[in-house]
Amino acid sequence: MKQKYKFLIAGLILLLMIFLGGLFFVHSKTYQPLNEALNEAHSTSQYTVEETSKSIIFLPLKNQQKISVLFYQGGLVEEKSYSSIAAKLAKEGYPVYLVKHTLNLAVTDKNKATTIIADEKIENYVIGGHSLGGVMASQFASESSTKQLKGVFLLASYTDEKNKLNNLPISVISIIGSNDGLINKEAYQNGKDYLPDSTLFHTIEGGNHAGFGDYGNQEGDKPASIFPEEQQEETVQLLVEWLGSIEAN
Template sequence: MKRSYKILIGCLIFFILVLLGSFVFVQSKTYQPLSKALKETESTDQYTVEESSDTIIFRPINEQQSTSVLFYQGGLVEEKSYSSIAAKLAAEGYPVYLVKHTLNLAVTDADKAETIITDEEILKFVIGGHSLGGVMASRFANESYSESLKGVFLLASYPDEKGRLDKLPISVLSLIGSNDGVVNEEAYHLGKNYLPASAIFYTIEGGNHSGFGDYGDQEGDLPATISSEKQQEQSVNQLVKWLRNIDENE
C-alpha cells in the first residue's frame, strides 16, 4: 500500500475516533430525566403521550385548546426532563410538543419546530424553551414568523440580537427563578432590549435554574428554597394565564 494511502486511512481513523470521543463526552455531560419526569411520559385519562423521532407529544384527550405549545430543551438536558410541565399543560387542554434536538442541544437545529408544525398541521402555536432552548426558540420566531405564531415564552432565558422579538406582533412571557445561578445576568438584561414593551416578566421566589425541569442539580446553579414541584406549578399557572389571555385577544 502506498504511503499516501496509509496516511489517508490513518487520518480517517483518527477523525472517526475524535468524533466518537466527542459524542461520548457530550453524552456523559448530558442531564438525564429523573424518575418522576419519566413517570409523566405515561398516558393518563387526561392526555396521551406519543413519541416520534422529532418530538414527544402530550395530547389532551377531552377538551383541547386551539393553541399548541412547542418546547425547546435547555442545553445538554434531555427533553423528557420537562415532562412534568408538559403533562400539567396537557391536563389544561394544551397540546405540548417536547422537541428533540441532536445531542440535546437546540443550537444544532433552531428550525426543528418547522418540521413538527408541518407534520402535525398545527395552525396556531406558541414556542419557547428553557435556557439555551429559549434563545433558539426566539431565533426561530424571528426568522420564521407567520400569523400562526402567537407568542414566545422564556424560562430562565432571553433572546439575543438574532432572535429579537421587539418588532413582532406577538405576546412574550419571561419567567425566572430568584435563585438562578446559571443564567448570564448581563445577557439576560441585554435581552430585554430585544423584547416588546408588552412583555410580561415574572420572578419565582426561591426558584432556581434547574427547577424548571426534573433532571437534578445543574452545575453552577444556586440552591432553591422551594421544591421543583412548586416552581413548575407556578410556571404552569403563569403559562396557562398567559395562554388564555392570548386566546381571549384573538
C-alpha cells in the first residue's frame, strides 16, 4: 500500500515538473514589448493608462469617441507590445482595451472580451487583433448577436467558413504588410470569401508581420523595408478613417 502511495506521489511530481517545464518553454518563446511600447504604456496629458487583471486600458482625456476598440494580441506576443497603436488611437479619442489572455494566446479564451465589456460598461465597440488574435476576435464576432458590435479589424489575419462575418451587419477592415512572411496566404485569400462585400482591404507597402507591434523581429518573418513606427502610423490612420465611417453611419 505504501509503495502505491510512493508511485502516486512520484507521478504527481513528474506531472508538476512537466507542467512547469511547459510554462517555462512557452514563456521563453513569448515576444516581449520593446522600449518603444513600454514608453507608450504610461498616462500622458492626452490619455490615461490603467492596467487591470483582464486588460490594459487607454482612455482619452478629451474628445472621447463613442466607439471603443478591443484588441486581441498575436500568438505568444505580450499584449503591451501593441501599446504604440493603442496610444495613437487614444490620442484620436478612441478608448482602447488591450485584452490579456492566458499564456499570451487568444485561443485560450476567445470570449474574454465579454467580461471586459460588462465590467467596463462598454456600449458600442469594434473588436479585432493581430495574427492569431484577429482570428480569435473574428470567431468571437461571428457568434455575437449584440447590436453593440459595430465592426471587426484584422491585422495580418483572416477568418474562415466556420466563422464567417459576411452575414453580420458590421463593417470590416483587413490590413496586411506586403513583406509578411508568416501569414498563411491560402487561408488569407480563402478568408476573403467570408467577409462582407464592403470589407476594406489595404496592403502596407514594405510592412511585415511583426511591424504591427513593438516586439522585435519574429522568427520566420520577412524583413520590412519600412520602420515599425511607419507601419503602425499608417495602420492607425486607416483605422481612424474606418472608425469615422462607422460613426458617420
